[in-house]
Amino acid sequence: MLCKIVSVTRKKRDGSVPVYLNVYDLTPINGYAYWVGLGVYHSGVQVHGVEYGFGAHEQPTTGIFEVEPKHCPGFTFRKSILIGRTDLGPKEVRIFMEKLAEQYSGNTYHLITKNCNHFCNDVCLKLTGKPIPRWVNRLARLGKRGLQ
Template sequence: MICGVIKRKKKTGSHPVYLNVYDITPMNGYAYWFGLGIYHSGVQVHGVEYAFGAHEYTTTGIFEVEPKRCPGFMFRKSILIGRTDLGPREVRTFMEKLSEEYAGNTYNLITKNCNHFCNDACLGLAGKSIPHWVNRLARLALLCSCVLPVDLDAVKVRPQRAEKGAQRAEKGVKKVRSNPNRSDPATTSD
């Protein structure tokens, strides 16, 4: 037997990147055990969760929330995807660049949803994809798209109040607060 030096895989990145998964429907309690379900997800890094939602404007659909507290959804679990060396400002710059591809009016339940955004964000931040089960239903629906109703394209899944202030923002990541008592110039009306 040859003894050699075992090289340990070095951890890359110093900041954890989490995928926070939410149930969209109470039926997920049953569907989850069969590898199915309808899920919303967000990417958490540096104490901020980034997610993608629908609205009718050409501005970004990417927004920020307090981790594990996305309004309108029931938190299920947090999954460590990997690590990143990007600092908070660099992550923000990365999200602003990604926001160019994720306008709120481009949201599509099957081909461009919150889970697609999270996959792109996790690949860019940690070099790893999200678990397949999170977006499995959308992939199955894509395979069956020839039998799905045409108006399914118009179905939008969005958290409560995610589009507040969307008319005024031209670009960049939206700041959405889950606490309605906290004021934010981007989300208050004049």
């Protein structure tokens, strides 16, 4: 069953378990930049009372981590956004994250092309069929245009 869910990424799903995107400020400047549609954000996906995030380190091991929802160390919580719902149970979500860990090792983190917001978008698409709001990763998209 997990393979079917992973392979279908754009289909909307109606489930019973809410999936939230928790958004954090990386800098106090976001207090001003947020209102003009800019800002530098960290995000995590909350499901079944666990928040999953992605971060950088130098090892070829997973960069996916778990934290208490809305309490990611080093960041200031801004808001929680209901993205959609899933029917996956806690064990199924855990198996899904362990499989996803193969693609998200800490040494593959890149601020512009593969950051925490990219991770959250992938997770939300696969769990709910819905993407995260575009403003959350807007600066990375603008940066990517500058690299091209």
